[in-house]
Amino acid sequence: xxxxxxxxxxARSGVAQSALRYYERLxxxxxxxxxxxxxxxxxxxxxxxxxxxxxxxxxxxxxxxGAALASLPDARTPTKADWARLxxxxxxxxxxQIHLLERLRDRLSGCIGCxxxxxxxxxxxxxxxxxxxxxxxxxxxxTDDQ
Amino acid sequence: xxxxxxxxxxARSGVAQSALRYYERLxxxxxxxxxxxxxxxxxxxxxxxxxxxxxxxxxxxxxxxGAALASLPDARTPTKADWARLxxxxxxxxxxQIHLLERLRDRLSGCIGCxxxxxxxxxxxxxxxxxxxxxxxxxxxxTDDQ
DNA sequence: CTCTGACCTGAAGTTGACTTCAGGTCAAGG
DNA sequence: CCTTGACCTGAAGTCAACTTCAGGTCAGAG
Numbered sequence: 001x002x003x004x005x006x007x008x009x010x011a012r013s014g015v016a017q018s019a020l021r022y023y024e025r026l027x028x029x030x031x032x033x034x035x036x037x038x039x040x041x042x043x044x045x046x047x048x049x050x051x052x053x054x055x056x057x058x059x060x061x062x063x064x065x066g067a068a069l070a071s072l073p074d075a076r077t078p079t080k081a082d083w084a085r086l087x088x089x090x091x092x093x094x095x096x097q098i099h100l101l102e103r104l105r106d107r108l109s110g111c112i113g114c115x116x117x118x119x120x121x122x123x124x125x126x127x128x129x130x131x132x133x134x135x136x137x138x139x140x141x142x143t144d145d146q
Numbered sequence: 147x148x149x150x151x152x153x154x155x156x157a158r159s160g161v162a163q164s165a166l167r168y169y170e171r172l173x174x175x176x177x178x179x180x181x182x183x184x185x186x187x188x189x190x191x192x193x194x195x196x197x198x199x200x201x202x203x204x205x206x207x208x209x210x211x212g213a214a215l216a217s218l219p220d221a222r223t224p225t226k227a228d229w230a231r232l233x234x235x236x237x238x239x240x241x242x243q244i245h246l247l248e249r250l251r252d253r254l255s256g257c258i259g260c261x262x263x264x265x266x267x268x269x270x271x272x273x274x275x276x277x278x279x280x281x282x283x284x285x286x287x288x289t290d291d292q
Numbered sequence: 293c294t295c296t297g298a299c300c301t302g303a304a305g306t307t308g309a310c311t312t313c314a315g316g317t318c319a320a321g322g
Numbered sequence: 323c324c325t326t327g328a329c330c331t332g333a334a335g336t337c338a339a340c341t342t343c344a345g346g347t348c349a350g351a352g
Contacts, residue, residue, distance in 0.1 A: 007298065017299085018341055026339095036348045038299055054250065059205075062339070094251040098244055104204065105240040153328065163329090164311055172309095182318045184329055208309070 003032070003040035013049040020049070028052055028066050044077050051086070058094060149178070149186035159195040166195070174198055174212050190223045197232070204240060 010017045023029045024039075029048050031039040048069060055065045068086060072078045156163045169175045170185075175194050177185040194215060201211045214232060218224045 005298080016341080019339080021300095022340060034348090036299085037301095038348070056339090058247065058250065091251060094247055098247045098251065101204065101240055101244045101247070104200065105237060105244065151328080162311080165309080167330095168310060180318090182329085183331095184318070202309090 003042060004046070006031075006039045006041070009041045009046065009049065012046055013053070015049055015053060023049070023052060023062075026062055026066055028062065028069055042077070047078075047083065051083075055090060058090075058097060060093065149188060150192070152177075152185045152187070155187045155192065155195065158192055159199070161195055161199060169195070169198060169208075172208055172212055174208065174215055188223070193224075193229065197229075201236060204236075204243060206239065 004012070006017050006020055009015075010020060013020075015023075020029065024031060029041070029045050029052075031041050031045070034040055051069070052062070052065055055068070056062065068089065072082055072086070150158070152163050152166055155161075156166060159166075161169075166175065170177060175187070175191050175198075177187050177191070180186055197215070198208070198211055201214070202208065214235065218228055218232070
């Protein structure tokens with residue numbers, strides 16, 4: 001079973017080589033090197049990359065994804081059980097996310113239904129609760145904590 | 147009924163003054179000026195700001211939000227019907243978004259359930275469909291078009 | 293053995309959505 | 323009238339998540 005080159009990993013995962021190198025710098029994936037300093041990936045890395053993409057697509061910042069991946073065993077190749085544990089956590093996350101969107105949708109429907117659209121009565125237009133976070137840089141979407 | 151200052155609009159909407167000025171530069175909101183060059187906002191702008199925040203929170207880029215808002219009547223103050231039309235469109239968007247996440251969640255559950263987690267059989271780990279977009283800059287989350 | 297396409301690196305650029313800053317102007321209470 | 327807090331502007335900084343570039347090295351097909 002041969003190790004994957006970066007080109008192969010990229011092709012199979014659908015993630016650009018530059019992004020893979022970037023993930024590696026952030027410590028999200030690992031590679032060994034050939035004598036000539038080229039990266040070689042174990043098949044298991046493909047799973048990590050897939051996990052990263054799924055999580056990122058859901059809006060989890062890479063740093064957090066890294067933290068989650070860090071909980072995988074370092075020495076041995078992660079087992080099915082290891083992945084299942086991680087996936088379970090992410091399922092919770094997805095559920096939360098979905099719930100948030102549903103609430104938003106239902107509020108919006110309520111507004112259309114009642115035709116209120118007035119600042120005073122409509123919760124959609126009283127966003128003081130979870131908007132208005134402070135700090136610099138771009139806002140994270142759909143913040144649910146902090 | 148007095149016009150709002152930027153400070154008031156900021157306080158009521160929960161959006162920073164700097165962000166409001168930014169939105170104005172992008173043409174998402176409008177203001178008149180006093181003799182002394184200070185911004186004054188009509189109450190209706192509060193509604194626009196709220197709409198912007200809701201849409202942005204769902205992941206719609208400001209540019210698209212601007213396009214949507216541009217469909218509002220320019221001359222007169224938007225009516226309930228105008229807003230309802232816009233909201234209905236956004237509801238579709240939310241539905242799509244929710245559907246996408248649900249599909250993701252169900253896939254993930256499937257993986258845990260069957261314990262497959264293998265590249266060959268598991269759709270979660272065959273992301274070639276909607277990942278791997280090209281171009282520069284950060285990826286938009288939860289892409290559903292293009 | 294040669295050549296061409298895959299790889300390498302570090303630095304710098306890009307995009308979206310803002311914030312921060314410096315250096316000034318305005319307005320309203322005392 | 324004066325002072326202080328709210329506003330103004332343009333330019334530059336920030337942050338995440340990458341990409342692009344320049345200038346090299348490597349590997350395997352022929």
